[in-house]
Amino acid sequence: MNRGKNGLIVSFLAAPLALYSVFVLFPYFSSFIFGFTKWSGLTADISFNGVNNFIKLFNDPKFWNALSHNGIALVVLPPIVIMIALFFAFLFTQGIKYSQVFRISFFFPQVLSVVIVAVLWGFIYHPTIGLLNSVLTTLGVEAARSFPWLGDRGTVFGAVLAVVVWQSVGFYMVLFVAGMQAIPIDYYEAARVDGANSWDVFWVLTVALLWETIRTEIVFLMIGAMDLFAIVLVMTNGTGGPSRAADVVPVYLYSKAFSEGQFGYATAMGLVLLVIVLGLSVISLRLTARESLEY
Amino acid sequence: MAANSKMPEIVIAKRPKMPAGELVVKIVTYVILGLWGLIVVFPMLWSVMTSFKTDQEIFFSPWALPKVMMFENFARAWVKARMGPYLINTLLIIIPALFFTLLTSAMAAYVLARFQFRGRTFITYLFLLGMIFPIFLALVPLYFVMQKLTLLDTFPGLIMVYVAFSLSFTIFFLTNFFRTLPKELGEAATIDGASQYDIFFKVYLPLAQPGLLTMGIFNFLGQWNQYILPNTLMITNNDDVTHYVLSQGLYYLQSQQFYQNDWSGLFAAVTIVMVPTLVVYLAFHDRIEKGMTAGAVKG
Numbered sequence: 039m040n041r042g043k044n045g046l047i048v049s050f051l052a053a054p055l056a057l058y059s060v061f062v063l064f065p066y067f068s069s070f071i072f073g074f075t076k077w078s079g080l081t082a083d084i085s086f087n088g089v090n091n092f093i094k095l096f097n098d099p100k101f102w103n104a105l106s107h108n109g110i111a112l113v114v115l116p117p118i119v120i121m122i123a124l125f126f127a128f129l130f131t132q133g134i135k136y137s138q139v140f141r142i143s144f145f146f147p148q149v150l151s152v153v154i155v156a157v158l159w160g161f162i163y164h165p166t167i168g169l170l171n172s173v174l175t176t177l178g179v180e181a182a183r184s185f186p187w188l189g190d191r192g193t194v195f196g197a198v199l200a201v202v203v204w205q206s207v208g209f210y211m212v213l214f215v216a217g218m219q220a221i222p223i224d225y226y227e228a229a230r231v232d233g234a235n236s237w238d239v240f241w242v243l244t245v246a247l248l249w250e251t252i253r254t255e256i257v258f259l260m261i262g263a264m265d266l267f268a269i270v271l272v273m274t275n276g277t278g279g280p281s282r283a284a285d286v287v288p289v290y291l292y293s294k295a296f297s298e299g300q301f302g303y304a305t306a307m308g309l310v311l312l313v314i315v316l317g318l319s320v321i322s323l324r325l326t327a328r329e330s331l332e333y
Numbered sequence: 334m335a336a337n338s339k340m341p342e343i344v345i346a347k348r349p350k351m352p353a354g355e356l357v358v359k360i361v362t363y364v365i366l367g368l369w370g371l372i373v374v375f376p377m378l379w380s381v382m383t384s385f386k387t388d389q390e391i392f393f394s395p396w397a398l399p400k401v402m403m404f405e406n407f408a409r410a411w412v413k414a415r416m417g418p419y420l421i422n423t424l425l426i427i428i429p430a431l432f433f434t435l436l437t438s439a440m441a442a443y444v445l446a447r448f449q450f451r452g453r454t455f456i457t458y459l460f461l462l463g464m465i466f467p468i469f470l471a472l473v474p475l476y477f478v479m480q481k482l483t484l485l486d487t488f489p490g491l492i493m494v495y496v497a498f499s500l501s502f503t504i505f506f507l508t509n510f511f512r513t514l515p516k517e518l519g520e521a522a523t524i525d526g527a528s529q530y531d532i533f534f535k536v537y538l539p540l541a542q543p544g545l546l547t548m549g550i551f552n553f554l555g556q557w558n559q560y561i562l563p564n565t566l567m568i569t570n571n572d573d574v575t576h577y578v579l580s581q582g583l584y585y586l587q588s589q590q591f592y593q594n595d596w597s598g599l600f601a602a603v604t605i606v607m608v609p610t611l612v613v614y615l616a617f618h619d620r621i622e623k624g625m626t627a628g629a630v631k632g
Binding site for chain 2: 043044045050051061064066122146148149153167208212213271275288301304308315
């Protein structure tokens with residue numbers, strides 16, 4: 039039946055496996071070794087220094103500063119993004135005209151390059167000629183006149199997080215829309231017949247039946263919150279913001295590695311972050327586990 | 334109002350008359366949706382509009398339409414800001430990268446979906462692993478792998494890295510796709526004397542076109558927008574030679590603004606990078622949504 043099967047299997051898997059092993063698997067796995075070394079990238083020999091990187095990390099205030107911003111994102115992003123996304127997705131089931139147009143435009147920021155997003159918002163946030171301050175001063179907020187949103191320690195991280203929300207709402211909304219389409223219409227009709235209003239339908243029916251989607255989204259957003267690499271890098275020009283007020287661990291890691299040449303230390307930081315991310319994912323899946331509703 | 338809407342899930346529409354309360358809810362709903370739509374779409378439209386203005390107009394009347402269409406902004410972005418060479422570099426990288434991503438992924442996915450063999454589950458999981466690890470963990474070792482193989486700062490090097498990092502998701506997506514194709518077709522062809530390679534290239538690959546198209550568009554956007562990998566691996570950018578891709582070039586241009594202040598040129602460059610994504614998105618938004626949300630949606 040399957041003549042020549044083995045030859046095909048070997049020849050078809052060889053190229054993808056080779057590429058994947060060299061450029062993806064090997065770097066990931068070797069970071070588990072790099073993390074325990076002291077290495078500047080210049081000298082040929084790499085010396086092991088055990089857990090010293092991790093001890094140094096524990097005593098590095100800049101690391102804790104960066105981690106605290108990931109922590110803030112972790113607390114702030116999932117509820118805000120999910121609430122907005124769920125709200126929009128729900129509105130689309132309520133007989134909105136042009137809902138397709140809204141959906142297509144809401145999703146669009148998701149396909150934009152992070153550099154474009156950074157340039158666009160860099161201009162919106164610009165102190166003197168930026169659109170945001172122009173709108174705010176027109177509305178009578180005098181304090182906003184030439185206020186540097188990305189240049190002020192108090193606002194820079196909030197400004198970046200707002201951009202993340204702006205960019206990701208459409209994606210999570212589309213996930214909810216897909217989940218909602220799987221809910222049989224009869225359920226809504228039955229609820230109406232029983233006299234439920236939109237509010238009841240939303241909480242009792244939609245949220246309960248979308249719980250699996252919500253769980254998935256929480257994990258995605260948590261992983262995203264612990265990352266934030268590209269957006270912070272480009273919006274702060276790689277500096278992590280004034281006094282590193284918007285620094286996140288991957289950006290700090292990147293500057294340690296490629297500006298200061300502390301490759302071993304930087305990799306150790308990446309490992310710690312990986313463990314935190316995996317741990318958080320498992321915890322959140324455990325905490326949100328419910329008896330799943332089959333429908 | 335909603336009475337003539339055709340969407341099936343609307344229960345409200347069946348009611349003969351809309352109470353005042355519901356009308357208010359409707360209006361508020363449209364205002365909220367419209368506001369978000371404005372927040373999302375406006376920055377992009379505004380930057381396209383701005384790319385046709387003079388610097389004076391940008392500073393002194395940021396909201397007004399351009400008085401004269403300044404096409405020379407684009408000429409300046411193309412030549413002086415070197416968006417032309419960056420575009421050529423990007424195409425030289427993503428065209429082969431896309432081709433090999435689709436070819437190698439389709440080969441692996443086909444084998445993993447259609448045959449039983451020892452190690453199949455292991456290899457399937459091995460490819461899935463790449464979707465779990467964050468990219469920042471790989472960057473430092475990857476940099477040295479590339480250096481050791483003398484692939485750092487080279488086009489073939491970045492092409493291979495793009496393919497390698499696109500494999501996990503593309504194989505995952507295409508494996509599910511190949512599973513939906515009937516096994517009988519291949520079996521019939523075997524009886525007719527076709528070789529295993531013929532069956533793949535002449536029977537299944539043509540059938541897989543919709544899946545390949547979805548992944549082609551998905552990876553086009555991903556590789557076109559990619560910034561972290563080229564930023565780490567493509568270095569040369571001097572007066573004579575540049576290896577930068579568009580996203581790097583745009584970022585470089587933005588960081589130069591502090592010294593040069595050519596905002597109209599910058600926005601022309603933004604438009605050059607953004608418009609292809611906009612066109613592809615509007616043409617294929619269904620596939621893009623499906624591709625990007627695959628793996629998160631039940632079923």
